[in-house]
Amino acid sequence: MGRLEGRCAVVTGAGNGIGRGVAIRLAAEGARVAAMDIDADGLAVTASEIGSACMPIEVDVANDDSLKRAASEVESTFGALHVLHANAGISRRGLASDCPREAWDAVLAVNLTGTYRTIQTFFPIMRDSDGHRAMIATASVQALRGSAWTVAYDASKAGVTGMVRACAHEFAAYGITVNAIAPGPIDTQMLGVGDSEARRTRLAERVPLRRLGEPENIAGAVMFFATSDSAFVTGHVMPVDGGLIMNAPGTAYRTPEERGK
Ligand SMILES: NC(=O)c1ccc[n+]([C@@H]2O[C@H](COP(=O)([O-])OP(=O)(O)OC[C@H]3O[C@@H](n4cnc5c(N)ncnc54)[C@H](O)[C@@H]3O)[C@@H](O)[C@H]2O)c1
Numbered sequence: 001m002g003r004l005e006g007r008c009a010v011v012t013g014a015g016n017g018i019g020r021g022v023a024i025r026l027a028a029e030g031a032r033v034a035a036m037d038i039d040a041d042g043l044a045v046t047a048s049e050i051g052s053a054c055m056p057i058e059v060d061v062a063n064d065d066s067l068k069r070a071a072s073e074v075e076s077t078f079g080a081l082h083v084l085h086a087n088a089g090i091s092r093r094g095l096a097s098d099c100p101r102e103a104w105d106a107v108l109a110v111n112l113t114g115t116y117r118t119i120q121t122f123f124p125i126m127r128d129s130d131g132h133r134a135m136i137a138t139a140s141v142q143a144l145r146g147s148a149w150t151v152a153y154d155a156s157k158a159g160v161t162g163m164v165r166a167c168a169h170e171f172a173a174y175g176i177t178v179n180a181i182a183p184g185p186i187d188t189q190m191l192g193v194g195d196s197e198a199r200r201t202r203l204a205e206r207v208p209l210r211r212l213g214e215p216e217n218i219a220g221a222v223m224f225f226a227t228s229d230s231a232f233v234t235g236h237v238m239p240v241d242g243g244l245i246m247n248a249p250g251t252a253y254r255t256p257e258e259r260g261k
Contacts, residue, residue, distance in 0.1 A: 001030065002030030002031075003029050003030065003227050004026055004082075004226060004227070005029075005031075007030070007083060007131075007226075008031060008032050008034075008074070008078040008079075008082055008129075009023075009026045009031045009032070009083035009084070010033075010070075010074060010081060010084045010085070010122060011023045011033060011036065011087060012036045012037070012059065012061055012088040013036075013089060013138070014033075014035035014036055014037050014043065014046050014056075015035070015037030015038070015040075015041070015042025015045070016037070016039065016188065016189055017188030018138065018183065018186055018188060018218045018219075019037065019046075019087045019088065019215075020045070020046045020049070021218065022085055022087065022219045022222050023046055023050060023054065024050055025216065025219035025222070025223060026083065026219075026223075026226065027050045027053040027054060029223065031053070032053050032055065032078060033050065033053060033054050033055070034055045034056075034070070034073070034074050034078065035050070035054050035055070035056050035057070036056075036057045036058075036059040036088070037056075037059065038059065038060045038088070040058050043058060055077060055078075061110060061114030062109045062110050062113065062114045064117060064121075067117055067118060068121060070121075071122055071125060075125050080125070080128075080129040081122055081125040081126045081133070082126070082129055082131060082132065083133070083136070083222075083225075084119065084122050084134070084136070085136045085138070085222055086114075086115045086135065086136070086137045087136075087137075088110060088114060088115075089110060089138060089156075089190070090106065090110045090111065090190075091107070091190055092106060092107050092152060093149050093150060094149070094150070094151055095151065096148065099152055103152055104152040106152075107152035108155070108159075111153065111156035111159075111160065112155075112159040112160060112163070115137050115138075115163070119135055119137070119163075119178075122135075123171065126174075126176055127171075131228075132177075132228040132231060133174075133175065133176045133177070134176070134177045134178075134179070134226050134230065135164075135167065135171070135176060135177070135178040135179075136178075136179055136180070136181060136222055136226070137160050137163075137178075137181075138160075138180070138183065138218075139158075139160045139161050139164070139181065139237055140182055140183060141182050141183065141184045141239055141241045141244055142154045143160065143161050143182060143237070144158075144161075144182060144239065144245060145249055147250070160180055161180055164178050164179065164180040164237070168235035172234060177225065177230060177233060177234040178235065179230070179234060179235065179236045179237070179238065180237045181218060181225075181237075181238050181240055182237050182239045182240065182241065182245075183218055183241060184207060184213055184241025184242050184244040184245070185206075185241075186212065186213040186215060186217070186218060187200075187212040187213065187214060188215065191203075191212070200212060205253065206244060206250075206251065206253055207241070207242040207243060207244050207247075207253060208242060208246060208247060208253045209242035211242065217240055221238060221240045
């Protein structure tokens with residue numbers, strides 16, 4: 001029997017990549033999963049991989065009405081909510097010196113405001129549910145280290161970490177934990193490595209564990225927060241990054257042996 005038998009979950013950005021991997025894992029552990037995404041085709045693939053435990057809902061997290069409709073559907077169908085993974089996100093490249101206003105606004109609208117509004121919209125259902133309840137937001141190691149090319153993205157993810165701490169303080173009164181996961185490079189369409197083995201190798205060289213992460217690695221961290229194993233953990237930002245955060249931005253990681261050469 002799975003550890004989430006009888007539990008109900010919402011995962012946003014579940015039409016691809018990390019969100020799909022998380023939705024599949026939560027369902028495999030016994031949860032009923034409302035899988036949400038703006039991408040209807042991606043959502044259909046996730047739903048078919050999961051089967052009857054999945055309730056796919058087309059949602060734009062940057063749109064309050066869309067989120068409200070999704071929350072009513074979750075309330076009327078599940079009647080409870082125990083795990084919320086606010087994970088939908090986008091990325092636009094742009095240097096701090098010339099990042100276009102449109103790119104800044106779009107990234108902040110989805111990654112920061114969308115994540116916040118997701119948490120705010122689903123909070124009442126979670127507050128009125130029983131047992132271990134956890135909100136998990138997807139931040140990024142970029143929130144903790146930054147890079148020249150992704151000023152809007154880095155700012156949005158740093159915003160998520162601050163927002164998560166504020167929510168953790170407030171929702172502790174209801175027994176709800178709120179944490180963020182900060183993924184390192186995970187091999188999804190967002191990372192954009194595609195078929196380029198050269199790029200994959202170059203990125204992997206920066207990671208002490210010498211590989212890119214997979215959505216399943218993030219799903220493992222979500223499982224920790226989703227179960228009472230993490231009952232006394234709130235307000236944290238957990239890097240799941242193969243050790244990338246220990247390494248200076250842009251440089252290849254060298255093992256002690258390589259450094260000695
Ligand atoms: N892949 C990485 O290396 C990496 C690293 C750090 C953080 N992240 C974060 O992980 C999360 C998932 O990213 P991923 O790598 O799986 O990318 P992805 O592009 O595969 O998945 C993101 C999903 O979010 C959905 N989405 C985008 N805008 C939306 C909106 N307005 N409403 C609803 N859904 C929307 C997309 O349709 C997509 O299905 C994002 O928040 C991303 O910033 C990814």
